[in-house]
Amino acid sequence: MIRYETADAVATVTLDRPEAMNSLTAETKQELLAALRRTAEDRAVRAVLLTGSGRAFCAGQDLREHAANLEAGRGLADTVRAHYNPIVELITTMAKPVVAAVNGVAAGAGASLAFACDLRVASEKAKFALAFAGIGLAPDTGASWTLQRLVGPGRAAELMLLGEPLDAARALELGLVTRVVPPGEVLKSAQELAVRLAQGPTLAYAATKRALAYAATHSLPDALALEAELQDECVATRDHLDATRAFLAKEVPVFNAE
Ligand code: T3D
Missing domain, CATH: 1.10.12.10 (Lyase 2-enoyl-coa Hydratase, Chain  A, domain 2)
Structure with missing residues (x-):
């Protein structure tokens, strides 16, 4: 569910469940956390690239698994504390830069993951959706902390309360992403940025x-x-x-x- 590759002192961590828009099951989150720990601990890795395979970056919590948990009365499986919180703490405190290559839609906790990274390169086809309110949830995975620092408290409130998706051009305008490139170039462009950072101080x-x-x-x-x-x-x-x-x-x- 997670691919891990290293080259040029950059570790590329790819969410690899394209059939479910790289949404996050408990197992995916455990694997993602393990992969991020590996990047943090490996001194040969000097920058990290986080991306998704297929047409999505990450659609957030896997709602099929989530619904099954709710139906079975396991709704409070504590995935926020057990998985989402350590993932976002690791990305934000890691002693090396983390770049998100936002290849497609980033929704819910998937958007939060992108916001937690230090820099974001987005495809022209990328979309950010603060999808939490749409299913009766409040933001998690650090979005309440990161988003308002990126776009200001007023815009963050608007994006979270209304949940309307933001296209890549608007995200660039708001300063939510560093650069927007054609879809076929997003990984290459983000990799170039990550390699540049990996060669930096x-x-x-x-x-x-x-x-x-x-x-x-x-x-x-x-x-x-x-x-x-x-x-x-x-x-x-x-x-x-x-x-x-x-x-x-x-x-x-x-x-x-x-
Ligand atoms: O305790 C806790 O666990 C709480 C934690 C919560 C953290 C969260 O992340 S809450 C937010 C969860 N995410 C969402 O609410 C987003 C749901 N998805 C969407 O809004 C849309 O699918 C997208 C905006 C991401 C993409 O829209 P679109 O039109 O491009 O694609 P689609 O047709 O809606 O989806 C394509 C397929 O992916 C579809 O499956 P199908 O019908 O082809 O078999 C759809 O069900 C599936 N999919 C999309 N998002 C998810 C998903 N499957 C499972 N979980 C998803 N999050």
Whole structure:
């Protein structure tokens, strides 16, 4: 249900249930969590690409499995705490950039997964649907936290309450995606971006992710204090020394995540 491939220091994690629009069963979520843990732990992986096979990125919770659970009185299988929360925590706190290649529709928790990534490249055919309210649910998988940071609280409320799908052009306009490309180019374009990030200053990227997440919920004095701490760590890296020397020598810097 999940494909895992590595090349050029990029791990590509592909949701692979195209017949069900890559919707998420309990088993898929367990496999996704395991794949993401592997990307986080593997020091040879310096950027991650998350995508879906077929015409969808991910249609969120598998509603067939969900309905069966509800009918059997297993509705509160605690999948949010057991699966969705650790998945989104892992993506957002991973010490390396995560890029979503949004190849098609991203709905419900599938949209949330894309929002949790650091950057999103979307196909012209991609759509984002905050489908939660449509089936009487509130947002999960971090969408209440991520979406308003991407588009502002007013737009986030509108998207979540009305649940109307957003096409790729509008998503770009709102700043929800980094770039929109023709359908046949989305994976290639996102891969190029991921490879570029994998060749970048991995330790500084990790610090950048930490600083951004922290600043989102802390005061300016607190954010300044963490920035200073993280900058001390970055200044002490070999990559910083080498890149500074490269700048003065008018050379292209090479980062080794050291
Ligand atoms: O405790 C908990 O578990 C709560 C957690 C909740 C997290 C969530 O993610 S809630 C939100 C769940 N997702 C949705 O509500 C989205 C449902 N799907 C749709 O709204 C639409 O299918 C799409 C907008 C994604 C795509 O529309 P469209 O017109 O392109 O395709 P379609 O014809 O609706 O769907 C194609 C097939 O995929 C169809 O199957 P069929 O009839 O060809 O056999 C459809 O049933 C299936 N499919 C689509 N989404 C899901 C799904 N099957 C299972 N689960 C889905 N989420």
